[in-house]
Amino acid sequence: xxxxxxxxxxxxxxxxxxxxxxxxxxxxxxxxxxxxxxxxxxxxxxxxxxxxxxxxxxxxxxxxxxxxxxxxxxxxxxxxxxxxxxxxxxxxxxxxxxxxxxxxxxxxxxxxxxxxxxxxxxxxxxxxxxxxxxxxxxxxxxxxxxxxxxxxxxxxxxxxxxxxxxxxxxxxxxxxxxxxxxxxxxxxxxxxxxxxxxxxxxxxxxxxxxxxxxxx
Amino acid sequence: xxxxxxxxxxxxxxxxxxxxxxxxxxxxxxxxxxxxxxxxxxxxxxxxxxxxxxxxxxxxxxxxxxxxxxxxxxxxxxxxxxxxxxxxxxxxxxxxxxxxxxxxxxxxxxxxxxxxxxxxxxxxxxxxxxxxxxxxxxxxxxxxxxxxxxxxxxxxxxxxxxxxxxxxxxxxxxxxxxxxxxxxxxxxxxxxxxxxxxxxxxxxxxxxxxxxxxxxxxxxxxxxxxxxxxxxxxxxxxxxxxxxxxxxxxxxxxxxxxxxxxxxxxxxxxxxxxxxxxxxxxxxxxxxxxxxxxxxxxxxxxxxxxxxxxxxxxxxxxxxxxxxxxxxxxxxxxxxxxxxxxxxxxxxxx
Ligand code: B12
Numbered sequence: 001x002x003x004x005x006x007x008x009x010x011x012x013x014x015x016x017x018x019x020x021x022x023x024x025x026x027x028x029x030x031x032x033x034x035x036x037x038x039x040x041x042x043x044x045x046x047x048x049x050x051x052x053x054x055x056x057x058x059x060x061x062x063x064x065x066x067x068x069x070x071x072x073x074x075x076x077x078x079x080x081x082x083x084x085x086x087x088x089x090x091x092x093x094x095x096x097x098x099x100x101x102x103x104x105x106x107x108x109x110x111x112x113x114x115x116x117x118x119x120x121x122x123x124x125x126x127x128x129x130x131x132x133x134x135x136x137x138x139x140x141x142x143x144x145x146x147x148x149x150x151x152x153x154x155x156x157x158x159x160x161x162x163x164x165x166x167x168x169x170x171x172x173x174x175x176x177x178x179x180x181x182x183x184x185x186x187x188x189x190x191x192x193x194x195x196x197x198x199x200x201x202x203x204x205x206x207x208x209x210x211x212x213x214x215x216x
Numbered sequence: 217x218x219x220x221x222x223x224x225x226x227x228x229x230x231x232x233x234x235x236x237x238x239x240x241x242x243x244x245x246x247x248x249x250x251x252x253x254x255x256x257x258x259x260x261x262x263x264x265x266x267x268x269x270x271x272x273x274x275x276x277x278x279x280x281x282x283x284x285x286x287x288x289x290x291x292x293x294x295x296x297x298x299x300x301x302x303x304x305x306x307x308x309x310x311x312x313x314x315x316x317x318x319x320x321x322x323x324x325x326x327x328x329x330x331x332x333x334x335x336x337x338x339x340x341x342x343x344x345x346x347x348x349x350x351x352x353x354x355x356x357x358x359x360x361x362x363x364x365x366x367x368x369x370x371x372x373x374x375x376x377x378x379x380x381x382x383x384x385x386x387x388x389x390x391x392x393x394x395x396x397x398x399x400x401x402x403x404x405x406x407x408x409x410x411x412x413x414x415x416x417x418x419x420x421x422x423x424x425x426x427x428x429x430x431x432x433x434x435x436x437x438x439x440x441x442x443x444x445x446x447x448x449x450x451x452x453x454x455x456x457x458x459x460x461x462x463x464x465x466x467x468x469x470x471x472x473x474x475x476x477x478x479x480x481x482x483x484x485x486x487x488x489x490x491x492x493x494x495x496x497x498x499x500x501x502x503x504x505x506x507x508x509x510x511x512x513x514x515x516x517x518x519x520x521x522x523x524x525x526x527x528x529x530x531x532x533x534x535x536x537x538x539x540x541x542x543x544x545x546x547x548x549x550x551x552x553x554x555x556x557x558x559x560x561x562x563x564x565x566x
Binding site: 021057060062063064065066068069072101102103104105106109152153154157181184185187188 | 309310311312372377379421423424456498500504537538
């Protein structure tokens with residue numbers, strides 16, 4: 001077993017490599033962690049690194065291009081890690097993400113990469129979707145936790161229609177929203193009737209974890 | 217009290233770091249003209265003539281210090297093969313990014329801006345506005361900066377990958393964009409614009425690390441500004457600006473637009489004597505403002521930015537959301553008239 005101090009060191013080394021977009025160095029740090037303690041590598045090394053990166057972005061210490069590169073690299077590396085890393089998480093309630101209205105996918109890509117790297121099975125329902133089309137996909141797919149990313153205000157306001165339409169879904173659906181309009185107007189998520197809003201992909205990790213536990 | 221200046225003289229005083237008769241202000245309500253004229257938004261933005269009428273009506277209503285022929289940022293995707301997707305309840309957006317491969321970038325040449333119907337319409341509106349207001353009122357024009365244009369050419373994800381991992385290709389695209397951006401700005405100036413405001417949000421450390429921007433983006437901005445035959449303002453379009461504000465001023469721009477997240481007094485201190493400061497009301501929050509909120513926000517901005525000149529009060533993104541009620545814009549205008557007259561003794565007093 002490795003002790004907590006070693007794990008922290010490896011997690012910090014991984015974080016540095018990710019911020020430099022240095023894939024080989026990131027792979028080496030993760031490999032070392034996996035060799036020493038396979039089952040905990042995702043939870044104790046990879047996820048904390050990504051969470052620190054998200055938080056530092058929110059605090060203005062990092063740029064989004066670094067967050068994006070880190071997420072992408074981790075997503076690839078986590079795929080390679082899977083055998084032996086133990087915990088593939090399960091949400092009995094289906095988990096999905098979509099971009100409402102527009103074709104600017106970066107928010108969705110960052111959040112998806114982070115959740116997938118952390119082992120969450122996440123369905124991608126697409127982009128450029130209308131509230132109606134998205135509500136239909138959610139109901140058909142038995143989705144219980146829906147992540148919605150938006151960039152434009154008009155798209156963010158359509159979450160209200162989406163939430164209304166989801167009232168008719170076979171089972172209750174929790175809606176987590178995010179994206180620039182929600183970050184700049186901090187009350188907007190309440191106004192549109194979402195269940196929560198996340199300012200970073202790290203927030204998505206925390207909320208999904210909590211909700212999955214509650215929903216069983 | 218000194219005689220009232222014309223809007224052009226008031227703005228010139230601010231850009232010259234002097235106190236004119238009052239703090240100049242401009243609310244970039246690019247879509248509200250549709251509301252004033254009672255026409256659907258897509259019809260409005262689809263007609264240079266309606267935009268001109270709308271801009272003139274808006275100036276009558278607010279008494280702000282400029283008019284603008286800007287239609288939408290998405291228009292700049294058109295000369296590169298992208299499409300503009302219009303909506304009735306908000307600004308046009310771009311469709312899928314038109315440049316999909318490295319080869320697309322390698323063979324790219326700066327396109328002629330006038331091949332785009334939407335950009336042509338913006339030129340037409342600019343010329344007609346100049347004819348309507350004469351020399352007394354500044355006619356503003358807008359464009360996307362060379363370092364931000366890739367967001368709609370290749371997509372922001374791909375642009376980040378180029379910046380971090382394929383630098384020669386990123387530099388190639390920047391060279392094309394500088395040339396395009398300068399030719400578009402010069403076309404706007406030739407049509408009668410007084411100044412061109414470039415939206416360069418990717419210069420913000422929120423989006424790209426400052427050292428990388430300084431290495432790649434800033435030289436591109438400097439070369440663009442040098443090739444433009446008129447005054448240029450640059451703004452980070454509501455993303456934080458302060459850490460790179462001095463660098464932007466060093467690129468030769470007349471005015472730097474800062475965001476609501478930036479401290480205005482500090483922005484003034486950093487830029488004093490080098491570039492005027494423009495900003496920094498939060499347009500997304502305006503949807504909920506009461507007249508009292510508007511007055512408080514304006515007073516705070518005037519107190520921090522106004523003293524000594526070198527300040528233009530504006531919204532921080534460069535576009536007020538369509539959903540913001542006209543009454544809020546009127547309350548902002550009213551507050552500037554009430555509190556913005558120089559000298560700002562009330563602000564000096566504390
Ligand atoms: C860069 C930028 C531009 C660039 C590139 C935009 C692009 N991507 O295509 C340019 C200059 C081209 C541009 C143009 C326009 N823009 Co712009 N732009 C921005 C800016 C500065 C950053 C947006 C961005 O892409 N960020 C990258 C994404 C990934 O960040 P993000 O959405 O915040 O996502 C992060 C988190 O929020 C979170 N997240 C995202 N989704 C989700 C989902 C969940 C579930 C969770 C938990 C978290 C989460 O994770 C991400 C990483 O941490 C913002 C203002 C700002 N300060 O953020 C305005 C902004 C998005 N733009 C805006 C507008 C209006 C426009 C234009 C329509 C302007 C115009 N009149 O033409 C055009 C549209 C052009 C187009 N795309 O078609 C508005 C949108 C709101 C509104 N008023 O409607 C904003 C918010 C500015 C503002 N203050 O009003 N823009």
